Amino acid sequence: MGAVLGLCSAAQLACCCGSAACSLCCSACPSCANSTSTRLMYTVMLLIVMIAACITLAPGLHDQLKKVPFCENSTGLVPDKFKIDCDQAVGYLAVYRICFATCLFFLLMALITLGVKSSKDPRAGIQNGFWGIKYLVVIGGIIGAFFIPEGQFAATWMVFGMIGGFCFIIIQLILIIDFAHTWAENWVSKYEESESRSWYAALLISMLTCFALTLTGIVLLYVYYTKPSGCDLSKFFISFNLILVVMASAISILPSVQEHQPRSGLLQSSVVSLYVMYLTWSALSNSSSECNASISGDEKTSFDKQSIIGLIIWTCSVLYSSIRTASSSSKITMTEHILAKDGNAGYDSIEGDGGEAGRGEETKVFDNEGDGVAYSWTFFHIVFALATLYVMMTLTNWYNPSSQLSKENVASMWIKITSSWLCIGLYVWTLVAPAMFPDRDFS
Template sequence: MGAVLGLCSAAQLACCCGSAACSLCCSACPSCANSTSTRLMYTVMLLVVTIAACITLAPGLQSTLANVPFCANSTSSGAIVPSSLKVNCDNAVGYLAVYRICFATCLFFVLMALIMIGVKSSNDGRAGIQNGFWGIKYLIVIGGIIGAFFIPEGQFAYTWMVFGMIGGFCFIVIQLILIIDFAHSWAEKWVSNYEETESRGWYAALLLSMVTCFGVAIAGIALLYVYYTQTPLSSCDLSKFFISINLILIVISSAISILPVVQEHQPHSGLLQSSVVGLYVVFLTWSALSNSETPCNSTITDNTASFDKQSIIGLCIWVCSVLYSSIRTASSSSKITMSEHILAKEGSAGYECVEGATTSAADGGETGQETKVFDNEGEGVAYSWSFFHVVFALATLYIMMTLTNWYNPSSQLSKSNAASMWIKITSSWLCVGLYVWSMVAPLVFPNRRFD
């Protein structure tokens, strides 16, 4: 029994403090590269922090804390706690709590980005920090979050909101690059399947997906006109301009995608990609108008700390984008969409076993035990470790702004925020611009290979 307990303790210690964490977490999964398992571990960390931030916004949490004896505003008649030991529990809930949690998490990823500058392969001494010591990393993040709650309020909220809007905008750009890459990869895969099998099923699936996305986008445009322009108190010219110009941009980009000259250089280009991009542009337009002024924003009812529908959808898109960037490897479409700097390259370096024995006797190892995680970065990293942490720092800021509905975190919460409105609407225009560029790039640079 003692030997068993000792073995379990050693395994737990390795999982928490060593590079075996990825291996143990992937033990129930198929074999995967070390670059993939490490990115997934950081994704799990960010998801845990997001859940913790969501908990602070839970309805009724503030009234529940009023029953805790050590809170300054406690109504509990239980054990007597000296006033010198009491804390203001109001700071542990609400939007400012989300700001503090994301502040510490963002600094952690910035620190990791600085540490990983210049790493060329997993033979670097800093590889252990990147791929292991997960227990220590979680302790650092938790300690940083606790310390962030002791930051005086002062100008912290407003200053960090400015950083949040800038970082959120940058991540929206990265997110739309991933969405464009996803649209191209999706179309390439299904068109290739249709051309190889000549099955009408693939053609029907392509057509149905395209029609569905365009239908939802058109319905969204109609609803935007209804809820953000129909008011007797204001003409809402700015809202009408935003909706109309984005509708025009969607039509123009869709027309470009089916031009013969574009089809000649990109046979897989078509309306499926345009429908996905158009749907995302409609979402960004909705998100921008939700922060417009009150006369033209019928969705403003109160200033309570709750999730908006667009925030929930934005959160779902964020989760999909982070998971996509963690699992996906760069393909031919990545060169056009510039996502090759975000996604990992296919592992072609010398493999080294991280956990488990070799899988065949021909390799000189034991049989019957499968290698779960292998090092595919011995000759060169599959992705930029430093840039990866920069992306996750920006993702943290985007989550902070999404969970707080891009509000202005003043003493009197205000949903209307002109700065966030312009950031989102600008990102929608940039989305269309990048998508059009992904189609015309082979025309502009005919001597460059994009496949």
């Protein structure tokens, strides 16, 4: 990040307080669309919030706060009026407060950008610029959230978090399945056009790799999350999901499915199967300690190896789902009205000489939304608000909030295992729906 900031000129840094589209993220690129730059900046904001929330769950942080003079439980000598309760600055309550302020920010942005049709709208400057002010608003909101009396705040906000987090799970699953279909269709299309053996080999290797990783994951789940006697629920989850992915793979190559979707095949099934196994592993990480490899003895730290690996995969999945929402909003909402045509219509140079000169190599950020937005700004912010709630609930173990990422939690386990079943169900629906309703367009 420091290298990117070092490449920025004073003119580019003006986007922090001005209404021009931000070129901060794209200063090292030959050119960058306005819509792309904006989405990247909001994604960076969400990533920073996620990191801050994780820091508050870091093991030992609570003990370190005892050394801070202004904390109530500190051994330092300061007047009582300067002391505050630092217990609220760490743990799941801190995550709740951080995500509360961030979620409200994205909801506010959704209201501000409601009904924007193009970048010619005066509100476009708020969407694409003023980054310094936006970050200050978020930081100020987070600081203010720590002054909210505890009372019923946690219990009430948890209900909103569960609803919003589950909605984001549905969106995330749709995008993962859409990714699998898009990947396979693109590669199959290139193979059919070129008839190149390299594309055929790439398809075959990718499919076999995903299936091999899925099979390896199943074996490891049986080894580390089950025992010869007991752990029946864990055995059921693994076996049942194995049966489901086998059935889904078989359905994908049925003649009736192939008739309506010639490019449907095992590559999509392998990607979905691998993701389902990841969800299964994530669910079993919250199973009972007797059958849980991530809990050894009395050692229940927040950041063990399983948590770190899972956190990295989960972070990438959340960020991909969040930023991908913009270009896939019509698939999520089942309507074409929420997504404007993407492209260079209404091309206006934001940095450069403008006109033909603006199209040259000196152009860093150009406005590609002059005639129509490339994505629904309001829907984009709503999804980011839902993503914030999903982050909050995942880090705090859903219905039974705690300050540890890796811990026995039945509620979190059932949420994750239900997500794996929903993933299979949605994928199978994308396969059979065109055959069941041939008169409808599912493209």
